[in-house]
Amino acid sequence: MSNGSSISISDQSDHSVLNTSNLVINLSVVIWTICLSLITVLANLGTIIAFWKVKGLREKPSNLLILSLAFVDLFKGLIMIPYHLSFGIFGGRWIFGELGCKFYDAMAYASVTNGLLILCTISLDRLLLVKLQYPKYIKFQSKPRILLAISICWILSLAAAIIDIGFWEYAKSTSVIASHINFDFVCLSPTRWIPEVSLIFLFTFLFTPVFLVAVFSLAFLHALHLRLQKIKRVGPEDESTVASTTGPMTSEKRLQRSRNRYLKPAMTLGALVTAMCVSTLPYFSYVVVIGLICPTCLKPIIVYYLVLLLYCTSLFDALMYGITESKLRKFYISCFKRLTERR
Secondary structure, eight states: OOTTTTOOGGGTTTOOSSOTTOHHHHHHHHHHHHHHHHHHHHHHHHHHHHHHHOHHHHHSTTHHHHHHHHHHHHHIIIIIHHHHHHHHHTTTOOOSHHHHHHHHHHHHHHHHHHHHHHHHHHHHHHHHHHHSOHHHHHHHSOHHHHHHHHHHHHHHHHHHHHHHHHHHHHHHHHOTTGGGOOTTTOOOOGGGGSHHHHHHHHIIIIIHHHHHHHHHHHHHHHHHHHHHHHHHHHOSOOOTTSOOSSOOOOHHHHHHHHHHHHHHHHHHHHHHHHHHHHHHHHHIIIIIIIHHHOGGGSOHHHHHHHHHHHHTHHHHHHHHHHHHOHHHHHHHHHHHHHHHHHO
């Protein structure tokens, strides 16, 4: 996750991620990064406030997963993106020293891993939704179980950060290259110069959650197809054990309600997985694959933008969920109307 993963030890003092002689490039990068940070913070803060204000969002226990994801994304917007912004402002030079680099690298692992684990849990939740009969799903996915799943995601992500810090000194003492990193110019985790350690980190905390998201999502699509076919063939599910607040419904409305019960979560999951693919796959393809084969072959300016794109997941998540969740859309619309009425 380090900013300068492509910088060789011999030329750390004069190798910049940005061309400092070109003010237009520097200024545009800074403005774009500041806007990304502000919009990410506002979007995820809006999601958190909506959960506080709208009772309907809190009634469904599985929505707590979205709330947890919003807190992770808010952290990225408040802390991680501004940290990365400083790298662009100072023309590719790291100014926070080794301690700041330790914090940045550990929190980068924790926040990215947490986001992927929460998304993995969401995809598993959607799979259970279509696999189980709805009354059984409601009983099984209770609030305590959802909170336990969220706690596990946070514990594993913090473990990733602690392990990264634990390997820091070990890597510096065993790698000749890592022991000569100058943290006055570059933020580069020493673990990146030990291929075995780097592969363990990538496989455990990045590739495994992404793989599980893919598996659960594909299984969900297959189960969703079977569920919709069953609804079409047999009719709406028996909802005798599920409380209804809308009163008696016609068979057509019951059929539509049964379909929407599965199609709306499918849209939300599809939006979140799409956001993950758009923001993470370019980073993994370029930085991880090429970086492991030839670390000095990476272009620093490309790495800088790909890390920003990786953090864009925090913005994409909030936007996608806002688009697919009707209660959240209504909340934003009502807030917008209040603001325009005051003017």
